[in-house]
Amino acid sequence: MPLDALLTNGRLADGRRVDIGIAGGRIATLGEDAPPSNSVPCLDLAGDLVLPGLVDGHMHLDKTLTGLPWMDHAAGPTRMSRIETDKTILPYLPLSTEERAGHLIRDCVARGTAHMRSHVDIDLESRLAKLHGVLAARERHRDRVGLQIVAFPQSGVMRCPGVLDLLDQAVRAGADLVGGIDPLEIDRDPKGQLDGIFAIAARHGVGLDIHLHEPGEMGLFNVHEICARTRALGLAGKVTISHGFCLGQVTERAAGAAAELMAAAGVALVTHGAGGLALPPIEMLRAAGVLVFAGNDDIRDTWSPYGTGDLLERASIVGWKADFRRDAQVETAFDLVSAAGAKALGVADYGIAIGAPATFFTIAASGVAEAVAVHAPRKLVLFDGRLVARDGAALPEPLTVAAAVR
Amino acid sequence: MPLDALLTNGRLADGRRVDIGIAGGRIATLGEDAPPSNSVPCLDLAGDLVLPGLVDGHMHLDKTLTGLPWMDHAAGPTRMSRIETDKTILPYLPLSTEERAGHLIRDCVARGTAHMRSHVDIDLESRLAKLHGVLAARERHRDRVGLQIVAFPQSGVMRCPGVLDLLDQAVRAGADLVGGIDPLEIDRDPKGQLDGIFAIAARHGVGLDIHLHEPGEMGLFNVHEICARTRALGLAGKVTISHGFCLGQVTERAAGAAAELMAAAGVALVTHGAGGLALPPIEMLRAAGVLVFAGNDDIRDTWSPYGTGDLLERASIVGWKADFRRDAQVETAFDLVSAAGAKALGVADYGIAIGAPATFFTIAASGVAEAVAVHAPRKLVLFDGRLVARDGAALPEPLTVAAAVR
Numbered sequence: 001m002p003l004d005a006l007l008t009n010g011r012l013a014d015g016r017r018v019d020i021g022i023a024g025g026r027i028a029t030l031g032e033d034a035p036p037s038n039s040v041p042c043l044d045l046a047g048d049l050v051l052p053g054l055v056d057g058h059m060h061l062d063k064t065l066t067g068l069p070w071m072d073h074a075a076g077p078t079r080m081s082r083i084e085t086d087k088t089i090l091p092y093l094p095l096s097t098e099e100r101a102g103h104l105i106r107d108c109v110a111r112g113t114a115h116m117r118s119h120v121d122i123d124l125e126s127r128l129a130k131l132h133g134v135l136a137a138r139e140r141h142r143d144r145v146g147l148q149i150v151a152f153p154q155s156g157v158m159r160c161p162g163v164l165d166l167l168d169q170a171v172r173a174g175a176d177l178v179g180g181i182d183p184l185e186i187d188r189d190p191k192g193q194l195d196g197i198f199a200i201a202a203r204h205g206v207g208l209d210i211h212l213h214e215p216g217e218m219g220l221f222n223v224h225e226i227c228a229r230t231r232a233l234g235l236a237g238k239v240t241i242s243h244g245f246c247l248g249q250v251t252e253r254a255a256g257a258a259a260e261l262m263a264a265a266g267v268a269l270v271t272h273g274a275g276g277l278a279l280p281p282i283e284m285l286r287a288a289g290v291l292v293f294a295g296n297d298d299i300r301d302t303w304s305p306y307g308t309g310d311l312l313e314r315a316s317i318v319g320w321k322a323d324f325r326r327d328a329q330v331e332t333a334f335d336l337v338s339a340a341g342a343k344a345l346g347v348a349d350y351g352i353a354i355g356a357p358a359t360f361f362t363i364a365a366s367g368v369a370e371a372v373a374v375h376a377p378r379k380l381v382l383f384d385g386r387l388v389a390r391d392g393a394a395l396p397e398p399l400t401v402a403a404a405v406r
Numbered sequence: 407m408p409l410d411a412l413l414t415n416g417r418l419a420d421g422r423r424v425d426i427g428i429a430g431g432r433i434a435t436l437g438e439d440a441p442p443s444n445s446v447p448c449l450d451l452a453g454d455l456v457l458p459g460l461v462d463g464h465m466h467l468d469k470t471l472t473g474l475p476w477m478d479h480a481a482g483p484t485r486m487s488r489i490e491t492d493k494t495i496l497p498y499l500p501l502s503t504e505e506r507a508g509h510l511i512r513d514c515v516a517r518g519t520a521h522m523r524s525h526v527d528i529d530l531e532s533r534l535a536k537l538h539g540v541l542a543a544r545e546r547h548r549d550r551v552g553l554q555i556v557a558f559p560q561s562g563v564m565r566c567p568g569v570l571d572l573l574d575q576a577v578r579a580g581a582d583l584v585g586g587i588d589p590l591e592i593d594r595d596p597k598g599q600l601d602g603i604f605a606i607a608a609r610h611g612v613g614l615d616i617h618l619h620e621p622g623e624m625g626l627f628n629v630h631e632i633c634a635r636t637r638a639l640g641l642a643g644k645v646t647i648s649h650g651f652c653l654g655q656v657t658e659r660a661a662g663a664a665a666e667l668m669a670a671a672g673v674a675l676v677t678h679g680a681g682g683l684a685l686p687p688i689e690m691l692r693a694a695g696v697l698v699f700a701g702n703d704d705i706r707d708t709w710s711p712y713g714t715g716d717l718l719e720r721a722s723i724v725g726w727k728a729d730f731r732r733d734a735q736v737e738t739a740f741d742l743v744s745a746a747g748a749k750a751l752g753v754a755d756y757g758i759a760i761g762a763p764a765t766f767f768t769i770a771a772s773g774v775a776e777a778v779a780v781h782a783p784r785k786l787v788l789f790d791g792r793l794v795a796r797d798g799a800a801l802p803e804p805l806t807v808a809a810a811v812r
Contacts, residue, residue, distance in 0.1 A: 070772040073731040276727045279682060305736055305779045306726045317723060320712045321682045325479040330711055366476040373711045 003028055003040045004385065005401030010045040012352060013368050020050065022358045022401065025385035030354050041402040045362055048379055049371060051334075052351050053114020053359040054311040055341030057270040058209075058242055058295030059104075061118040061137065061147075062130040063302050067095050067103030073305055079213065082303050083155055087125050089302055097133025098140070104299060105141045106394040108309040112361035112378045114145060115347050117209065117270075117295065119152035119179055119242075122166050128173055135174050143398050144388045148345055150209045152179035158192040167197065171204045180210035183222050190225055198229045207238030209270070212246065219246025223258050227265035236266025240344060244269050247285070248278030255281055256288070263289030268344050271336075272297035273318045282322050282332070293344045294318055294336035311337040312363075312375035319372060330369040358385035409434055409446045410791065411807030416451040418758060419774050426456065428764045428807065431791035436760050447808040454768040454785055455777060457740075458757050459520020460717040461747030463676040464615075464648055464701025465510075467524040467543065467553075468536040469708050473501050473509030479711055485619065488709050489561055493531050495708055503539025504546070510705060511547045512800040514715040518767035518784045520551060521753050523615065523676075523701065525558035525585055525648075528572050534579055541580050549804050550794045554751050556615045558585035564598040573603065577610045586616035589628050596631055604635045613644030615676070618652065625652025629664050633671035642672025646750060650675050653691070654684030661687055662694070669695030674750050677742075678703035679724045688728050688738070699750045700724055700742035717743040718769075718781035725778060736775040764791035 006029075007020040021029030021040075063086065065071055075085035093100070101118075108116065120134045131151065138147040151170035153163050157180065167178055178201045183190035201208045210226060212219055223241065230239045241262075247255050247269070259281075262269065268291035271280055285292050296314050299307030312334075318324075319333035342350035349356040361381040365371035377392035386398040412435075413426040427435030427446075469492065471477055481491035499506070507524075514522065526540045537557065544553040557576035559569050563586065573584055584607045589596035607614045616632060618625055629647065636645045647668075653661050653675070665687075668675065674697035677686055691698050702720050705713030718740075724730075725739035748756035755762040767787040771777035783798035792804040 070776045072733040072775070075731070077729070077731075276685060276729050300779060304726075304731055305733070305775055306722055308780060313719075316712055317726075320710075320723075323483070323682050325481070325483075325710055327478040327711070369478070369711055370476045373706060374714060 001028060003037070005041045005043065006037070007043050007045050007401070009047055010050040010362065011047055012050055015367070018050070020358070022385045025358060027352065027354055027356050027358050030352070041405045043380070043401055043405055045380075048362040049365045049367065050352060050360050050362050051112070051368070051371065052338055053361060053381075053383065054112045054337050055115045055293070055345060055347065056108060056113050056295045056311055056337070057117050057293040057341040057344060058272055058297050059116050059118040060298060060301060060303070061101035061104055061116075061134050062097050062120045063090065064100050064104040064299055065093070065302065066107060066300050067100050068093060075302065086121070086154070086302050087123075090130075091126065097130050098136040101134050101137035102140060104309065105137060105145055105147070109141075109144050109381060109383070110378065110389040110392055110394040111308070111310040111312070112363075112381050113309065113311055114359045114383055115148075115342060115345055116145060117148040117150060117345055119150040119209070119211075120175070121154040122151045122163065122170050123153065123155040124160050124162055124166070127166055128170055131170050131173060131175060143386065144383050146345075146347065148176045149174065150177040150179040151175035152211070153181055153197075156181065156186045157196055158187040158189040164196045164200065168200050168203070171200060171206055177201070177207045177209050180208065182212065182214050183225070184218055185214050190222055194222075194225050194229055198233055198235075201235065201238075202233045207235065207240070209240040209242055211242045212244050214246060216246055216249045219244065220250055220254060220258055223247070224261065227261045227267050230265040230267050239266065240268045240270055242270050243274070244271070244280050245274055245277045247280035248274060252281070252284075256284065259285045259288035259290050268293065270295055270344070271318065273314065273321050279318070279321045282318075282336070286332070291340060291344055292336060293341040295341070310375055312372050315372045316375055327367070327369040330372050334368045334372050359383050407434060409443070411447045411449065412443070413449050413451050413807070415453055416456040416768065417453055418456055421773070424456070426764070428791045431764060433758065433760055433762050433764050436758070447811045449786070449807055449811055451768055451786075455771045455773065456758060456766050456768050457518070457774070457777060458744055459765040459767060459787075459789065460518045460743050461521040461699070461751060461753065462514060462519050462701045462717055462743070463523050463699040463747040463750055464678055464703050465522050465524040466704060466707060466709070467507035467510055467522075467540050468503050468526045469496065470506050470510040470705055471499070471708065472513055472706050473506050474499060481708065492527070492560070492708050493529075496536075497532065503536050504542040507540050507543035508546060510715065511543060511551055511553070515547075515550050515787060515789070516784065516795040516798055516800040517714070517716040517718070518769075518787050519715065519717055520765045520789055521554075521748060521751055522551060523554040523556060523751055525556045525615070525617075526581070527560040528557045528569065528576050529559065529561040530566050530568055530572070533572055534576055537576050537579060537581060549792065550789050552751075552753065554582045555580065556583040556585040557581035558617070559587055559603075562587065562592040563602055564593040564595040570602045570606065574606050574609075577606060577612055583607070583613045583615050586614065588618065588620050589631070590624055591620050596628055600628075600631050600635055604639055604641075607641065607644075608639045613641065613646070615646040615648055617648045618650050620652060622652055622655045625650065626656055626660060626664055629653070630667065633667045633673050636671040636673050645672065646674045646676055648676050649680070650677070650686050651680055651683045653686035654680060658687075658690075662690065665691045665694035665696050674699065676701055676750070677724065679720065679727050685724070685727045688724075688742070692738070697746060697750055698742060699747040701747070716781055718778050721778045722781055733773070733775040736778050740774045740778050765789050
């Protein structure tokens with residue numbers, strides 16, 4: 001196949017200098033001896049580092065205020081206040097869910113994100129409205145980012161009769177996974193919630209991603225319950241625990257036992273760095289065989305004013321909190337927002353290799369550790385062979401490399 | 407006095423639209439009705455937010471690797487390994503202390519920092535060599551940043567006989583404060599170290615800034631010892647505890663008692679966000695009357711690969727860890743890296759007011775909360791009326807506004 005474009009003089013994470021040939025949206029050639037040709041549009045990367053498109057494993061696209069003038073945080077200091085306050089704010093914003101989600105997607109694309117998993121609230125008041133908004137944003141941006149959607153019962157399941165049926169409807173309407181939340185703290189009925197959401201996942205053959213903020217031994221109880229159901233239903237590799245703060249709060253021995261259980265059951269963990277709480281022990285979990293990945297969680301939304309959408313900045317925060325100082329450890333922090341996330345999301349052909357989608361970004365950095373620590377602006381961001389952002393700003397529409405160099 | 411320059415169409419943190427007239431390096435006029443003049447060089451701020459120059463309350467200019475090619479972190483996982491490894495690395499780098507400190511100062515200036523407090527290692531091996539390097543960097547950059555230097559006994563005091571004398575020499579050579587470190591963990595002799603360093607401070611009439619990493623009740627013991635000596639020697643307002651992780655680790659009651667003691671003694675606390683450890687309770691400490699401020703601590707140095715030098719990013723990390731969500735709380739995070747830091751460092755005439763030094767920066771943001779949360783690049787950075795950085799990059803030399811608009 002003739003090349004559509006050639007990016008010359010890039011540098012891979014392993015130090016190799018490469019020219020990257022693109023054809024049909026994929027990497028067609030990758031080496032130091034690209035076929036010389038006068039007819040192929042060329043872009044000189046000037047030695048910049050080329051890294052695979054980043055993977056945001058935990059987002060809330062439906063809650064963001066991105067695209068709106070700045071607003072003061074309205075909720076009180078508790079999680080339940082944030083849940084209730086959302087219902088008084090989100091439906092009345094001057095931008096729709098689709099519009100706000102679109103603004104945030106483009107902000108994240110500008111920072112090199114290529115794949116996302118977003119939770120979307122499903123509750124008795126808004127029913128599937130937010131899902132439809134995020135589905136529309138996904139469709140609108142399908143040539144810029146891959147987006148996986150979790151039908152997320154933010155307000156609870158058993159305390160809101162009817163939500164289980166809405167979650168089932170959400171999966172039929174296009175959600176990729178079923179969510180859950182704090183079966184003890186929010187629902188006071190762990191058996192009811194977990195039996196209910198696992199039944200929906202099993203019925204549709206989809207995965208689960210369950211928010212677990214519960215502290216210490218309370219949270220650990222539900223880690224055990226989630227692992228037991230994952231094994232019983234043969235869902236290994238399809239279940240994620242979001243946050244899992246408890247794993248950073250119990251004794252090392254109890255966390256170690258939970259890690260063994262999660263690894264054996266095929267239950268993954270996604271973290272955003274745990275805010276003011278103890279971070280789950282990432283290296284211990286990974287050594288035990290648990291798939292650990294990371295995401296931004298709140299990005300300027302009704303839950304938090306913080307978050308820029310930059311996964312390299314997020315990796316630097318996670319690495320700082322995890323006391324990752326050596327390059328190999330900082331590279332682990334990068335893995336959390338790249339390959340590990342891609343594995344969790346089931347991204348096909350992830351990485352920079354011949355035959356893989358031409359989905360990567362370039363940055364001025366000597367290597368992965370510096371890219372994470374300094375998180376300089378992304379120079380070029382490509383998705384499926386087309387340029388979607390440049391010099392830190394999203395393009396209005398994706399451009400072929402040929403059009404970009406013209 | 408005739409104006410040297412006029413910056414039009416700026417916006418202050420309180421929302422006021424202002425024109426800022428500069429004369430003799432100071433703010434000469436500040437209002438909506440600047441005197442029209444054809445002869446004054448004008449710069450249009452286009453509605454950007456104008457904030458006072460940032461204050462980095464805790465740095466280690468002598469340890470930075472800024473300006474060098476990226477290096478893997480070399481030390482082991484303990485603080486003592488980092489202390490010992492520094493002695494095998496820092497003297498043999500291809501850039502001098504002065505050069506590396508200069509690179510970092512300019513990086514920070516580019517991000518809006520106007521005042522710094524840097525610790526500089528004083529030990530038996532390097533004696534005053536690092537101090538002389540940082541003093542030279544201070545002199546070289548005196549028209550770009552204010553720099554306060556702490557003579558810091560990184561390797562210990564009582565365990566290294568001769569260091570007390572070196573600290574005394576350091577103050578005579580130009581250090582502004584005397585440092586200390588973990589009197590129990592490092593020196594195993596709290597009375598010896600604290601009596602020794604307080605005697606030097608009292609003798610020279612300078613302040614102290616003491617690193618306290620010690621956990622829980624061990625750290626709290628030294629908080630009490632430091633407060634007692636501060637009161638006994640009449641040093642209220644001149645003593646800082648750096649880190650004070652223990653204040654986030656003990657019971658709320660014990661931390662509250664320590665806060666009362668610190669407030670009564672006039673002992674301040676500086677935090678960098680506490681990494682993977684619990685953050686000291688910032689709001690409680692401030693409510694008790696303790697002066698709390700913040701700094702970046704390590705910025706790409708032999709102790710940590712992280713840190714960009716951006717104090718707005720630092721404030722966002724501290725605010726995120728402190729669970730500051732409301733604008734007023736995010737503004738507290740900003741206060742830690744601005745006015746509170748200026749008070750701790752004794753910066754004269756800090757802030758944006760007529761008669762104050764024209765030391766401020768501009769940023770595209772609706773207000774302080776957005777500036778912290780998004781930490782967009784700084785557009786213009788001025789120090790004493792001259793432009794020192796523009797669009798995120800330090801200028802080679804400071805420019806008058808007249809020269810910049812020419």
